[in-house]
Amino acid sequence: MNIKTRIKETLNSIPKYVDLVAISKTKSSEEIIQAYDEGQRIFGENKVQEMTEKQQILPSDIKWHMVGHLQRNKVKYIASYVSLIHSVDSMKLIIEINKQANKNQRIIPCLLQIKIAGETTKFGLSEDDATQLLENSIKYKNIKINGLMGMASLTKNELQIHNEFKKLKNFFDQLKSKFNQLKILSMGMSSDYKLAIKNGSNMIRIGSQIFGPRN
Numbered sequence: 001m002n003i004k005t006r007i008k009e010t011l012n013s014i015p016k017y018v019d020l021v022a023i024s025k026t027k028s029s030e031e032i033i034q035a036y037d038e039g040q041r042i043f044g045e046n047k048v049q050e051m052t053e054k055q056q057i058l059p060s061d062i063k064w065h066m067v068g069h070l071q072r073n074k075v076k077y078i079a080s081y082v083s084l085i086h087s088v089d090s091m092k093l094i095i096e097i098n099k100q101a102n103k104n105q106r107i108i109p110c111l112l113q114i115k116i117a118g119e120t121t122k123f124g125l126s127e128d129d130a131t132q133l134l135e136n137s138i139k140y141k142n143i144k145i146n147g148l149m150g151m152a153s154l155t156k157n158e159l160q161i162h163n164e165f166k167k168l169k170n171f172f173d174q175l176k177s178k179f180n181q182l183k184i185l186s187m188g189m190s191s192d193y194k195l196a197i198k199n200g201s202n203m204i205r206i207g208s209q210i211f212g213p214r215n
Contacts, residue, residue, distance in 0.1 A: 003034040006210050011038075014204065018197055021065050021186075023207030025050065029058055031211055036062065042083070044205055048074040055081055067205055069123050072096040079103065085110045086149045086186055086205075089125050094137050101142035109146045111186055114171065116164040117153040124150065127171050134179055147184030148172050152192055161192050165199035172200070
């Protein structure tokens with residue numbers, strides 16, 4: 001099955017209110033264009049240099065999402081064009097994004113990354129830290145925290161994944177009652193996106209199901 005068929009099938013399998021981020025890391029411009037030709041406009045990358053190289057040669061109406069862990073010293077390279085940063089996990093990063101957005105006369109939308117998985121290798125904030133960051137971020141005018149992102153544990157245990165997603169959705173709802181700018185709940189990848197949508201996700205990040213195994 002080719003990329004065009006796979007992206008059509010994926011888009012047909014999700015509700016209209018769910019945004020699909022096609023994770024294009026390690027994929028060539030030619031492969032991205034195949035998905036683009038089927039109407040896909042949001043692509044996610046986890047490395048700043050790779051995303052910037054692709055942004056410079058691919059169509060200008062693509063919305064680029066930074067989904068990987070972002071180092072502060074790399075923010076300046078993406079501040080002029082990035083559409084959404086999924087992985088904000090510290091006050092220092094918020095301050096740097098705000099500074100670089102200001103230089104580019106932009107407001108950069110971001111998501112706070114919440115740790116919901118059991119694995120120690122995954123990044124993310126605790127609920128208390130996230131609440132505090134949201135409160136403190138309001139004074140920075142060139143960054144807007146629009147929602148939350150979380151990655152479930154890499155496990156075949158569906159009940160565990162369901163519980164992790166449900167916990168994040170409950171926290172999202174709780175925060176939304178205080179911070180009405182929160183609109184995006186980004187959770188779910190190729191292996192678990194259907195479960196994520198059932199638990200309230202409105203943005204999913206899918207790579208291998210569209211592009212095949214990672215290069």
